Amino acid sequence: MSTDISRQDGHDGQNALERSDAAEDARYPVVDPGHEEHLPRLTDVDEKAFDRATRQVATMFALVPVLAIGFVVVYFAVPRTAYVDFGPLHANAKNLGLGLTLGMALLLIGLGAVQWGRQLMDDHEAVDYRHGASSSEEDREYVLKELDAGIAESKITRRKVLGRSLIGALGVLGLPLIAVFADLGPAPTKKVRAATIETTIWKEGIRLVHDITYEPIKATELQIGQLVNAEPENMKDLEGTELLTEKAKAAIIIVRMDPNTIKIPASRQDWQVGGILCYSKICTHVGCPISLWEQQTHHLLCPCHQSTFDLGDSGLVVFGPAARALPQLPITTDAEGYLVARSGFNVPTGPSFFERDSSHDFKRGDN
Numbered sequence: 001m002s003t004d005i006s007r008q009d010g011h012d013g014q015n016a017l018e019r020s021d022a023a024e025d026a027r028y029p030v031v032d033p034g035h036e037e038h039l040p041r042l043t044d045v046d047e048k049a050f051d052r053a054t055r056q057v058a059t060m061f062a063l064v065p066v067l068a069i070g071f072v073v074v075y076f077a078v079p080r081t082a083y084v085d086f087g088p089l090h091a092n093a094k095n096l097g098l099g100l101t102l103g104m105a106l107l108l109i110g111l112g113a114v115q116w117g118r119q120l121m122d123d124h125e126a127v128d129y130r131h132g133a134s135s136s137e138e139d140r141e142y143v144l145k146e147l148d149a150g151i152a153e154s155k156i157t158r159r160k161v162l163g164r165s166l167i168g169a170l171g172v173l174g175l176p177l178i179a180v181f182a183d184l185g186p187a188p189t190k191k192v193r194a195a196t197i198e199t200t201i202w203k204e205g206i207r208l209v210h211d212i213t214y215e216p217i218k219a220t221e222l223q224i225g226q227l228v229n230a231e232p233e234n235m236k237d238l239e240g241t242e243l244l245t246e247k248a249k250a251a252i253i254i255v256r257m258d259p260n261t262i263k264i265p266a267s268r269q270d271w272q273v274g275g276i277l278c279y280s281k282i283c284t285h286v287g288c289p290i291s292l293w294e295q296q297t298h299h300l301l302c303p304c305h306q307s308t309f310d311l312g313d314s315g316l317v318v319f320g321p322a323a324r325a326l327p328q329l330p331i332t333t334d335a336e337g338y339l340v341a342r343s344g345f346n347v348p349t350g351p352s353f354f355e356r357d358s359s360h361d362f363k364r365g366d367n
């Protein structure tokens, strides 16, 4: 009887083993091939090849400072208006030079690092098993040892020229960054703000002109319900960056509404001509140009985030994220009947900035 029982136990044990093998197979359906046989590279067995690869990497890193200095030279020496023609390519010389020098410098850093990793660092496979998040004392010691071993294997201690050339390359590569800080413009002091962001080229007597044709606009040309995109006449004398900068601040819209259907505060009675009013075209939220106009409601809608301004009520915000009314430009007509500015805007146009003084903005309840 006992023999039968022991035979039975042995049979069950065999079944259990088979079950556990099957479970293991299900967990790892693909056989682990293990590490590939390590084949030494030429640089592992031939000291000359190792030296050659070291020289290649060091040369690539050494060229980086030359290109970084080239970037700075191009930045200051090549005029913004110079162009180069090369086959079908017609490119701005400065942009091309800056792109080539900085691009090549970054490329050489990348190529040098790849070559260093492929040819000079040890290439045996290492397995790092993961455990709990906090490391034990032994693990920390192990990691420090591995770090030391990694530094030794990188050959940075054996070939100091590699480390030095990389540090030199990265250090001098900071020069272009310092150079382009010049393009951030002057510090925004009160005086600088007053001469730039807080003012436009609108002045007393400047004619309002169509934004495409620069044709001056007569008050009698405008119909009730009409909206016209316009600019100051002196905009046509500007070009390049100055033109774009002033356009971004001075662009306007002119609307004509029935004076009996709109609210004109006492302080702004002489800012309009028979229901013709002029507002900044630049949204006070984050500066999108606006001209989506609803004739019936006198609402002007910004397409960017749907701020809505009531042009029949001093440009006050009736909906959306804008926090301030659209600045209004005081206008009148000249001797020939053309619309002209009575003055510049009394507040800065466009979106807010930290130092902006909001005390002159038109608010609900003002008159």
Ligand code: FES
Pocket: 283, 284, 285, 286, 287, 288, 302, 303, 304, 305, 306, 307, 320, 321, 322
């Ligand atoms: S820019 Fe006009 S609503 Fe945001």
